[in-house]
Amino acid sequence: MIQTTRLLLVDDEKDLLELLVKRLTRNGYKVDSAESAEAALVLLKENYYDVAIYDIRLPKMDGITLLKETKTIQPDSEILMLTGHGTLETAIEAMKLGAFDYLTKPYNLTELELTINKAINNKSLKEKNESMRKIIKQQNEFQIIGESETLTEVINLTKRIADSEVPVLIDGESGTGKELFAKALHYWSLRCDEPFVAINSGALPEQLLESELFGHVKGAFTGANQDKKGLVETANEGTLFLDELGEMPLPVQVKLLRFLESGEFRRVGDVRERKVKVRIVAATNCNLEKEVAAGNFREDLYYRLNVVRLTVPPLRERKDDIPLLIEYFLKKMNHSQKKLSNEAMEALKQYHFPGNVRELHHIIERGLLLATSNYIEVEDLLIKAKENQSRPSLTFDSLCSLEEVEKTHIKNVLNKTGWNKTKAAEILGISLRNLYRKIEHYELVEV
Structure with a gap:
């Protein structure tokens, strides 16, 4: 039995509650108790519980409502319901709402402890399965290519x-x-x-x-x-x-x-x-x-x-990785049979890639869409216009400050993108919010 397992007991029968707390504490559990749902909610907001045990019939807020609240506050807690007056329909409702199991009063204390252990084992199994699922997903999706x-x-x-x-x-x-x-x-x-x-x-x-x-x-x-x-x-x-x-x-x-x-x-x-x-x-x-x-x-x-x-280096500083990235993207998009022509591959190696690896991914997506054979050609990539936008020429008649260079460059990119701020921010390599701030700072206006 796990010594750190923490339980919450909620029952308005004080004598029974005290008996359960003593019995379960003696068996190594850490136990908190409450005589009302309202008091239980206070404890739930302050502590985490592996298993909660609720009487269905409670004053004011009943056990079913408390179950719903608990699943909002602590969705991973396993919950057992105790009923002495409810019907089978009430117990079934509790199970549909996420209760692990229910016991009917009067119940055997040994039976209660066995059910608690089952709830703990079920919780542990779910956690292991979730952990394994995440690890498998990470292995399938997490790769650095290059x-x-x-x-x-x-x-x-x-x-x-x-x-x-x-x-x-x-x-x-x-x-x-x-x-x-x-x-x-x-x-x-x-x-x-x-x-x-x-x-x-x-x-x-x-x-x-x-x-x-x-x-x-x-x-x-x-x-x-x-x-x-x-x-x-x-x-x-x-x-x-x-x-x-x-x-x-x-x-x-x-x-x-x-x-x-x-x-x-x-x-x-x-x-x-x-x-x-x-x-x-x-x-x-x-x-x-x-x-x-x-x-x-x-x-x-x-x-x-x-x-x-x-x-992290920009793609233009690691162009030897471009073929590996393309192979990865084609495989990921279930188009392993597709290839780039030598001319298309050379064009990509000469391209500036203002949007880096993300832009390469989008270019390959576009190439797949436009290609009419198993080979993606240069014209399928549609990158010439982008190349011109990515490196606008800056000419100055005299020496000037870095601020003037930045202002002129931002203005050129905005003009060449038709003041498409999202596209301009991507080319400039800054966030959209940062671009708005610079437009305001430099008092740039669309003409």
Whole structure:
């Protein structure tokens, strides 16, 4: 019997409740008890339980309602229902709602203990199956493709630091595969069986991002109808990947720094401190040093995260990997019989790839769609126009500042893409939010 197994007993018959607590505690379980569903809900929000045992008939909120609430708060807990007055239909309803089993009062204590053990074994089996399912899925889907010297250096460094607990900052242009290396840090480490949780730091407004990261309590803000666990709790013992780190709002940066320093945090609207153990991996395609100088990113957070840095090379710096990547994409898309003509392969090796590996994937998808034989030809790739956009010429009559170069380059890309900001941001290798900020800073207008 697992000594750390934690049980929650809920019954309004006080004498029976005390008897059960003594018996189960004596047998090595850690047991909490409550005489009402309301009191049980308080315990459920503060502690995790492997198995909960509820009497169906309780004052005010009944056991069926408590079962529903529990599955929302702790969906992995196994629940046993006790009924002395209910009907078979009530027990069946409980099973449909996720109860593991039910016993009818009066029941034999030995029978109860056997059912608890079955629930524990069932929970353990589900956890093992889920872990195995995730491992198999990772083996099937997780691959870093390439043998070039520049990529191999990054792969080797990733393997060396995978088991470390220190934060890692991954930088590189958009589409180079930064999240893939974040997953490598996780799945090549001893924490590979624990959660890998990712969030785009620039995709959400400040309040929503804070709530997603740290969770919130009921009533913390409009629409917070129940307590919610944040991603730092979900990632406990595993890895939290913060993509687009440079776009994180400053107030959330403050809270992230505090969490990095102590492992402690508060849910939005809560006063209680919580603590978890999470490895933080962050990624950015912007120049954080420049963002720090501009006051858009906290210097102390930058140094706290920049303990180890991985720089993922752009595809134009590892063009020897292009044939391997194409072979991988064709196989993944179930078109292994298709090949690129020599001319098409040479055209791709000469291409600048502003969108990097992600763009190559899209080009191959397009080539497959347009090809009329088993060979994908140059004209099927449609990359000439993109090549012209990727490297607009900059000419200046006199020496000028870096700001002027950036302003002119951004303006050229916007004009050549017809002010398609999403496309322009992809070519520039920056986030859409960052592009909007630069348009405002340089007072650029469409003409």
